[in-house]
Amino acid sequence: MRRHRNVKIVATLGPASETYEQIRALHEAGADVFRLNMSHGKHEEIAEKHKIIRQIEQDLDSPIAILADLQGPKLRVGGFVNPEGEMLEEGAKFRLDMDSAEGTVERATLPHPEIFKALKPGSSLLVNDGKIRLTVDDCGDDFAECTVVAGGVISSRKGVNVPDVVLPLAALSQKDRKDLEFVCQLGVDWLALSFVQRPEDVEEGRALAKGRAAILAKIEKPAAVDSFDEILAVSDGIMVARGDLGVELPVQNVPPIQKQLVRKCRSAAKPVIVATQMLESMIESPMPTRAEVSDVATAIYEGSDAIMLSAESAAGSYPIEAVTTMDNVAKEIEADPTYTEIIEASRKSSGKTVADGIVAAAREIVETTDVKAICCFTQSGTTAALVARERPRAPIVALTPLVGTARRMCLTWGTNCAITDTVDRFKMAVVSAARAARKMGIAEESDQIIVTAGVPFNVEGTTNILRVAPCEERLIFRTDPE
Template identity: 50%
Template sequence: MRRERRIKIIATLGPASSTPEMCAKLFQAGVDVFRINMSHTQRETLPERVAMLRALETQFRRPVGILADLQGPKLRVGQFGGDGGAMLEKGERFVLDSDPAPGSAKRVYLPHPEILSALEPGHNLILDDGKIRLVVEKASPKQAVTRVTVAGRLSSRKGISLPDTTIAVSAMTDKDRSDAEAAAEAGVDWIALSFVQRPEDMADLRKIVRGRALAMAKIEKPQALLRLEEIIEASDSIMVARGDLGVEMPLEKVPGTQKRITRLSRRMGKPVVVATQMLESMITAPVPTRAEVSDVATAVFEGADAVMLSAESAAGEYPVEAVTMMNRIAEEVENDSTYRSILDAQRAEPEATGADAIAKAAHEITTALNLKAIAAWTSSGSTAFRLARERPNSTVVALTPNRSTARQLTLVWGVHAVVTKDASDIDDMASRACKFAVREGYASLGDRIIVVAGVPFGTPGATNMVRIAFVAKEHVDQA
């Protein structure tokens, strides 16, 4: 099974997609990576879900990627007295304090002393997903006196967002640490950390994971944008999590921010995922809106590595249709006459390393000779990552002896991973590269392909060779 597109599709598991039969349908429809949302998954049931998805590999004889998405800190106000809420009127003062007594129309408990310590006059507070807004007038470690700028009814335990405030605590809660350990132990391929603010947050995740999975930073707080390059450098990939990002910053700034994150991630060679509300209307409707189609298409034109479905596949009425639609949009955009010129306009110059120089050379050779495939021998996956950064015209057939590497590469743009034993010598390298290019449907008799590898074989990070190979009859017979 191979995809007719370069961008990858991530689908979230949930009540609508929790059976092996539905997961198989979603994979056939186009899913490359399945997301397990740890906000709604008990770590005790995680191994069972992972095993269900791994069974798809046996069924379809293809690597299947698994992404565990950590919940992150959920900041909420305390309880209200009376009927469990209060009406906050515009222009009135409202106090957030450290008193656990039930709240009223004048005040409420904020069970997060780290927030009270970090607030300053002029900081904005956003409550209940943007329905209510406050601005701080006075602040102390015991209470914050605010003025209501957007009125509304505030109920018990509603969420609070802090677009102007950097909280001096890790993005990881005790639950996240436990879930990250469980996810790494269960053998997931990627672990995403929510509400990242600084590169140190990613360092915390890496200490727990210890190389057992790759680390993804979710950019959903304005504070992360202040140190974006450092965060990308500290991560294996990035997710543009537009839901919370759109709550914590003006909505009109989100599209430009998305482009900035996407382009910087591409320049730094880190896979980037665009997520949230991509086909939102398909939760209850069998077709998306025109605006949603354009939204998905924009991510494809921008060269994102993957686009993600959340509630559409987790709890929607049309999960298979949503994946099918996303697949069709991606294929159509990638066949558009303007796609390649837009993609190439965003290419970054390679870094001054041998691996990047080889990747650029492979791209230029495939373009000049109009070759069908680039076969990349890779142990850790780094060679395939660098080739994908170039966004070549040809599919990267990543040949790896490590099944975990093949699974991780299911998230990466334009990479088709195959698990096979490492090459024994240069002739074997070229011969089996041709054989697998034919077997996987990316080359045929008489075609030429590019072969990229590192000598000595099996040495991670030693990419130092590019070769043009000819597909002969023996390769077709072996395939």
């Protein structure tokens, strides 16, 4: 299913989008990737959604990527005597400790010894998405005496953020490890790791995945921003998760960080998703706010590979409308001449390999001729990612004999994926590319396309050929109806 836009749309599945009819409607409305949130739902429910997506993929002959988002080490306070919680007043004293007794207006349980070991006087603690801010006055291995800097209601099981220290937490909880193995056996395409702090966190997830899924690091902690270059180097993709990032950092810091991370991902030819609260009002309203539309537009102007819906498509009242809105905004932005100017002005020459030169040449040919598409044969998806990094003006057609590669490329900017037979001659590659471009409606027989491939065929990292070919080119076989 060809999209008439380059940025991809990720839709989270949930109670509002769990049937075949609902998920198919989301895909037809514009969702390219479906996110399975492992923080919610039993394994049987996750498996059922996975089965439905694969059925839709088969019914529509359209590769679909599945992203499993692991919960990560979520930190929470314990329960409270008062089920409504307690009001913490600014300037009051409040204690956090390991005592299992239920919380009061004076103290609460924080069953995470790793937090206490990392704290020091002056550290900040944020509770309930940053609505409550505490400053540590004194601390030990099992307690922290704090002053309330910003007050509010604290109640059972509210989340805790520690913005200014690197916590000695395992990147993956026991639940994450079980979930990871489960979804890898199911056959998801991408694994998102939550609350990544250091490159070792990504490497741990990769070791457990054993090549069964690509690894995407979620950037939602200041420590991850500080170590971003190292994290990017060991990741297959990035999610700028602005929810927790906006809690742990001053909100005014998030927009420039988003822009910087998106540019670095593009330079590295790795897909980047911008996520969280993009169309949040559409959870309850059929129309977004103007500010939300501008936020989506900003992510597209920055060159993001994908934009993501969370509760809007998972639990909202208008999931189809939310996807349709994103699709319409993307088409409008990409039709704006200013979009092309911004994207091309932000292009940086990257790499010194033959493949880098091939894809740069392909983009330049597209800009100076009437070539309709850049068609690239790829085993791992790397060549398609390099072409996408150039942000060419013509559509990208990525051809691969590997279903898993085609699915993973659904997250890459501007890439239209086609599963082909294995080819062993460049002539066959050209014919396959021409057929795919015609089938997708990107080119007609009278048009020309660019074909890139590598010799020897079916070997990763060998892109070394570029040819401008007529789209009418074909091989004549006895069994070929053409």
